Amino acid sequence: MTPRARGLVIAIDGPAGVGKSTVGKLVAGRVGYSFVSTGKMYRALAWKALELGLDLEDDSALVGLAGTLAWEFPRGEGPEAGVSLDGRLLGSELTDERVGKASSGIARFAGVRQFMSGMQRRAGLAGGVVMEGRDIGTNVFPDAELKIYLDASPEARAVRRAEQLRAQGLEADYAQILDFIVKRDAQDSGRKNNPLTKAPDAHYLDSTSVPREKVVDAIVELFKAAAGGSAE
Numbered sequence: 001m002t003p004r005a006r007g008l009v010i011a012i013d014g015p016a017g018v019g020k021s022t023v024g025k026l027v028a029g030r031v032g033y034s035f036v037s038t039g040k041m042y043r044a045l046a047w048k049a050l051e052l053g054l055d056l057e058d059d060s061a062l063v064g065l066a067g068t069l070a071w072e073f074p075r076g077e078g079p080e081a082g083v084s085l086d087g088r089l090l091g092s093e094l095t096d097e098r099v100g101k102a103s104s105g106i107a108r109f110a111g112v113r114q115f116m117s118g119m120q121r122r123a124g125l126a127g128g129v130v131m132e133g134r135d136i137g138t139n140v141f142p143d144a145e146l147k148i149y150l151d152a153s154p155e156a157r158a159v160r161r162a163e164q165l166r167a168q169g170l171e172a173d174y175a176q177i178l179d180f181i182v183k184r185d186a187q188d189s190g191r192k193n194n195p196l197t198k199a200p201d202a203h204y205l206d207s208t209s210v211p212r213e214k215v216v217d218a219i220v221e222l223f224k225a226a227a228g229g230s231a232e
């Protein structure tokens with residue numbers, strides 16, 4: 001295999017709310033890589049489609065829209081690449097619950113997925129990147145040098161999410177959050193096109209009762225081994 005110019009591709013997949021972004025950013029910071037959240041790309045398209053009142057069930061209209069937008073992924077202060085559409089850097093727009101739900105819906109479609117996968121491959125091809133999503137190790141980078149499947153029980157993910165919201169001074173209904181997580185899992189794992197599933201060669205890490213720092217340490221160790229001991 002030809003080495004990539006900037007290092008390895010580290011693929012992190014797993015269900016909603018498992019901490020892929022937090023863990024991925026910390027890993028990227030430790031190893032000096034950039035971090036890309038592919039969910040943000042689906043969310044950005046969903047946000048724009050909602051803004052324009054587009055039919056969210058029309059795959060070709062969504063692909064058409066995606067193709068007219070100027071997509072950029074600028075690096076800020078930290079390792080994370082942001083998502084900017086037509087020069088507008090997106091932030092809180094993407095965390096809106098409506099946008100999250102719509103993004104999971106549009107991510108079912110073959111055309112949308114093909115567009116996103118192509119863009120994600122171009123973004124990560126040179127390596128030196130931690131990329132998180134649902135199908136990075138199975139579809140976007142089946143040849144990633146390191147693949148992680150991060151998992152946790154729906155209950156543990158709901159507890160963490162409720163704690164996050166309360167820490168921000170927001171209301172959190174545990175039962176409602178759990179219901180949302182279970183439905184999102186079913187949609188992401190049950191779809192026909194590139195469903196969420198563990199790649200056969202991915203390392204399975206269950207973080208249900210493991211602190212985040214330990215998960216990060218474990219991935220950095222796997223990175224060192226994959227990089228041939230050349231390391232951090």
Ligand code: DC
Nearest residue numbers: 038039040042103104107133134135
């Ligand atoms: O990780 P997230 O919650 O920001 O992702 C939003 C939605 O996008 C998620 O419900 C499923 C979809 N998604 C996907 O299908 N494939 C990816 N690689 C990333 C996200």
